[in-house]
Amino acid sequence: PEPFDADEYIERLAWRTPGGGSKGGAEAFDPKRLLEEFENHIEELKHLDEKIQRRVEKLEHQCHREAKEFAHKVQDLQRSNQVAFQHFQELDEHISYVATKVCHLGDQLEGVNTPRQRAVEAQRLMTYFNEFLDGELRSDVFNNPEKIKEAADIIQKLHLIAQELPFDRFADVKAKIASKYHDLERQLIQEFTAAQRRGEIGRMQEVAAVLLHFKGAYMRSDVFEDTALLCQRVNKQVGEVFQSPETVMAKLIQNIFENKLQHLLPSILTFLKPRKPCVSRTTALASKLTEFNLGSDKHTFLSKLIKNIFSTYLESYIEMEKDYLRTRSAMILQRYYDSKNHQKRPQGGGDTPRFREVQQGKAAMLPPTGETITLHAVNPCRVLRVNQFLSLCVVNQLSDPSDLPKNAFSIFLLLVEHLCMDHIDYALEIGLSAIPSADAKNANLYFLDVVQQANTIFHLFDKQFNDHLMPLISSSPKLTECLHKKKEVIEQMEVKLDTGIDRTLNCMVGQMKHILATEQKKTDFRPEDENNVMIQCTAACSKVCVYVSRQVERVRKSMDGKNVDTVLTELGVRFHRLIHEHLQQYSYSSMGGMLAICDVAEYRKSAKDFRVPLVLQLFDTLHALCNLLVVAPDNLKQVCSGEQLTNLDRNLLHAFVQLRVDYRQARLGRHFS
Secondary structure, three states: HHHHHHHHHHHHHHHHOOOOOOOOOOOOHHHHHHHHHHHHHHHHHHHHHHHHHHHHHHHHHHHHHHHHHHHHHHHHHHHHHHHHHHHHHHHHHHHHHHHHHOOOHHHHHHHHHHHHHHHHHHHHHHHHHHHHHHOOOOOOHHHHHHHHHHHHHHHHHHHHHHHHHOOOHHHHHHHHHHHHHHHHHHHHHHHHHHHHHHHHHHHHHHHHHHHHOOOOOOOOOHHHHHHHHHHHHHHHHHHHOOOOHHHHHHHHHHHHHHHHHOOOHHHHHHOOOOOOOHHHHHHHHHHOOOOOOOOHHHHHHHHHHHHHHHHHHOOOOOHHHHHHHHHHHHHHHHHHHHHHOOOOOOHHHHHHHHHHHHOOOOOOOOOOOHHHHOOOHHHHHHHHHHHHHHHHHHHHHHHOOOOOHHHHHHHHHHHHHHHHHHHHHHHHHHHHHOOOOOOOOOOOOOHHHHHHHOOOOHHHHHHHHHHHHHHOOOOOOHHHHHHHHHHHHHHHHHHHHHHHHHHHHHHHHHHHHHHHHHOOOOHHHOOOOOOOOOOOOHHHHHHHHHHHHHHHHHHHHHOOOOOHHHHHHHHHHHHHHHHHHOOOOEEHHHHHHHHHHHHHHHHHHHHHHHHHHHHHHHHHHHHHHHHOOOOOOOHHHHHOOOOOOOOOOOOHHHHOOOOOOOOOOOOOOHHOO
């Protein structure tokens, strides 16, 4: 708003007052009237001022009161905060005190335990030392080849102790300990060599860690590190002994490259850890060797050595890698089948006697359960995936950039062949052939285990495809081929999985049907004594519900995602159809109808385990249909027009009413005419 102007305000007031204008107005100037108007207005302003003043004083008083209350609250909060802070300080001091006590107690326990452990270890070593004194090694640790690691640890400690003993008194025992020391070292070296030939990297690392502590051990598992260490060790001696040390060092390095590296190259390229590929480590070794005096042009000399040892191998490298991967994969799978005492049959063999035996569960090497192939399908999968991962890494290092996508695609096809076709597809065929017929009794449904394992392997297969293969082919035409091949394989597997699941569901329904046929009696729904019947579900119903709950749980464990709902929906629909048809085989008295309702209520509880709305809705409708078995004849029409039954076919409703024993007597058919 604009600032208050007193002159303008008085001018406007005079102008509005009749006779208040200065001149030229409609009425003559009347000073008395104007004075009277001013006095009245002044009085109004005084009253207004007093009113506003009272309001200001009231607000000021209220403000002072609230300020005092707020100040009191702040003081209370400050006091509470101070108390809380004191409590925190006390708690912190208590925690520090307890922590100090715990640390002190820990130090005391360690001080007691460490000498005790040393005493126990000393006693143990004295026991073994006595065996060497007696000349008879009775302990199992020295006679059991599986405990060679523990024996190596003991003999190393005894060897150190023996070196401190006087020779004249302990010559014999020192010789025995030294003999055992070298014997164990020789065994470990042999074990390392055998593991290297078998390609067991983990075992090689394990043995190498033990060999490290033997003074005579030479770490032949890592020729690159050994070469650098050897050159460092002999460089000074070569300079002191020979007149042309650069020529001698160059000859030594040339011999290592041509006589050691070149001969070990095939196995090194295959077994080397992925993160330290052979080419990179050879180049790194050459860089280390440049610090030695090898002549005037040592860089050219070393580059020529690298080119010479790799050139012949790289010309046929990818074929060698593929041959190795084929052999290795076949060996892994065969070892797995041997461990399961299973003789693999040719795939696609048709209706041979052997195949018919498998179908009938009579094959000597394959029990009818199919368990030998399905329950541990993921074990060879992991090994095959590791082998392909190693191959992809080596391909990435050794392939020409233009050949990289093609070579990676070749390795991928081998994984598809050995993992997907030779193992998973074969397991699916065996699983399919082992599924019993729908009318088999007490059948073991192992195909769900096949589904679970196949699902796990597919996830691993897809992860490796995305993590390791895609980066190598993502910008090449091979990407389309890989995606097409992957899709083709998965679709082929899905067809067999769908077939097996469908047959398995048929077996489940067949088992339910068998339970109902053997356990359900006609007298269950037409009891002889209507007045002496317990209103509860029948024995047949209880057994079926237990069986259904168990199968629902198996399906949930075997599948994931939307597949669970899809399979459970199909199983639930078949379960409902079976119960619906089963109930129509009997006639029902009034009390029998109540028992049928109890059965359907129990089936409905099992249907809730499916967690599928459609299945629950079907059993809700079936429950409503069963009410037709007990409702009074006069109320039939009203019940049939109820919410759950009004949309059903009249013939279906009529069929249920016809199951009542009083159908003809009460002329119930007239309600449907």
